[in-house]
Amino acid sequence: MTTVFKSPAAYVQGRGVATEIADHTEHLGDTALLLADEVVLDIVEETIVGSLQEAGLNASSLEFHGEASQQEVDRVGDVAAERGAEIIIGAGGGKAMDTAKAAREATGGSMVSMPTIASTDAPTSALSVMYSEHGEFEEYWFYEQHPDLVLVDTEIIAAAPARFFRSGIADGLATWFEADATNQSHGDTIGGGKPTRAGHQLAQLCYTTLRQHGVSAVDAVETDAVTESVEAVTEANTLLSGLGFESGGLAAAHSVHNGLTQLEATHDATHGEKVNIGTISQLVLEGRDDEYIEDYVQFSRDIELPTTLVDVGLEDPTRDQLDTVAEAACDENETIHNEPFDVTPPMVRDAIRTADSIGRRLSR
Ligand SMILES: NC(=O)c1ccc[n+]([C@@H]2O[C@H](COP(=O)([O-])OP(=O)(O)OC[C@H]3O[C@@H](n4cnc5c(N)ncnc54)[C@H](O)[C@@H]3O)[C@@H](O)[C@H]2O)c1
Ligand SMILES: [Zn+2]
Known part of the structure; x- marks a missing residue:
């Protein structure tokens, strides 16, 4: 190997x-x-x-x-x-x-x-x-x-506008879940090989850094301030997430993102915003327990990241539209196949619908 x-x-x-x-x-x-x-x-x-x-x-x-x-x-x-x-x-x-x-x-x-x-x-x-x-x-x-x-x-x-900074946090948070899925499945990384311990650990450091500093870093950026938390989150969004995804592996979250880009209505949402819907969908797909998923959704809400389909431009998506997203997410070249179990389009469609439903419940 x-x-x-x-x-x-x-x-x-x-x-x-x-x-x-x-x-x-x-x-x-x-x-x-x-x-x-x-x-x-x-x-x-x-x-x-x-x-x-x-x-x-x-x-x-x-x-x-x-x-x-x-x-x-x-x-x-x-x-x-x-x-x-x-x-x-x-x-x-x-x-x-x-x-x-x-x-x-x-x-x-x-x-x-x-x-x-x-x-x-x-x-x-x-x-x-x-x-x-x-x-x-x-x-x-x-x-x-x-x-x-x-x-x-x-x-x-x-x-720069804080929305971009938030989006980078979403891209960074996904890195850990995707690298960990790839590690469990012994899948291939984007770098072309199996994950190193370094890639896996950097992805985890990315996640803990963002959970520890994310909220106050967003507060700082809202007023254009540079603080140690801003430095920490910038490094996590850029370096740790980059090394973590490339040498740790991508999985479902980015495939769901890629699927969502098939629908024009999502084009005004940033990469990271769509990735966040992908991350919540991945957690549902993996069967994580309610408390774990709700903790992630709540953190997303704390830093104003999208947690529902409406948040990424999909007002009332039809079943056909979600099937299009799920089919594209399950393309044979997609990283979703790094999940440690077989993934099919109906599973992905239903994970996205459920992620949306959880997001809507927690925003009531
Ligand atoms: N190659 C990779 O490894 C990799 C990884 C993640 C994402 N991506 C790709 O990156 C793209 C998304 O990038 P993005 O979210 O940065 O969007 P983007 O590249 O479209 O840039 C967004 C906007 O930010 C504006 N902007 C840049 N700096 C600014 C500043 N300081 N102040 C005000 N406005 C500023 C730009 O004018 C631009 O309109 C997608 O195509 C995605 O697939 C690639
Ligand atoms: Zn990304």
Whole structure:
């Protein structure tokens, strides 16, 4: 049995570290391309391009169009090649970083993840989640290389809308349940092997960190404050969750998320918000006891994460719609088959319906 643990080469986090980018990228190349959407360029362009130019690098930026799609990857790859970029910096949310990773795969060179929201665990992984131009999940693209650097400025993270921070907590909480299911089933991890003890333990540390610091960290971010709890949760959402899912394994929660993306009504909910419905569904699917599930749902409510289908845009889903979600969640390539028992679409549909019902009862 081969176990595999993989990670980015460097992780740097702290208040104001964006200004130090050149110190951490000097060895990676001389020409850098910053990829970020309009909102994020407004926040980081001056600091990042300015700091790199000051350090003698040739740096420029390119506006990201918002979707991690084949078309966008081709466009960014072409521009990176034209400009001779040796370093591609993806800044913003998961989609910008996933696109930057895919473009680097095409052009070679180095890749830097610079999350400006702690909304997902995308910054650390060696994969991209790919979508159609219309935002439906299509497939995972896997790479040999990880990001060379993950740079997280907690001042920027805390100043961003708290909704993203909450969403990242949901993505991080799921990591533990999914890594533990994969560990029990001796399933394959995303990294391509069996789970290491490191992957499993980091996933657990992610969960305990979020349960211990999540509520006050959200309180802090609501007022744009950086506290030790914000540092702890940012690290959990980004590094611990990233290493935990990639080297610990994914299971039902993310498959339910992927299934939910099939319904357009869910597209306004964030990745993490849909994942939270996936986590509660996974707990139901696994037959956890009432007290355990209710404790999780209550914690979700404490930090204002979705616990019902209405919360992720599904007002009154039909049985057919939920069957579509469940069928997609049970696709043969889905990680739901890392659960330590056989999973079928009717089981998943009924777990989602029950998760919703529990959420509705506890919100009365
Ligand atoms: N590759 C992986 O390992 C992995 C892991 C988890 C999630 N994902 C993917 O990541 C994507 C979800 O990422 P997301 O939730 O970050 O959404 P996203 O990438 O769509 O970004 C959300 C929005 O946040 C805005 N934004 C970014 N920084 C901001 C700031 N500081 N202030 C204000 N607004 C800011 C952006 O303009 C963008 O509109 C999904 O495609 C998901 O599948 C990938
Ligand atoms: Zn995720």
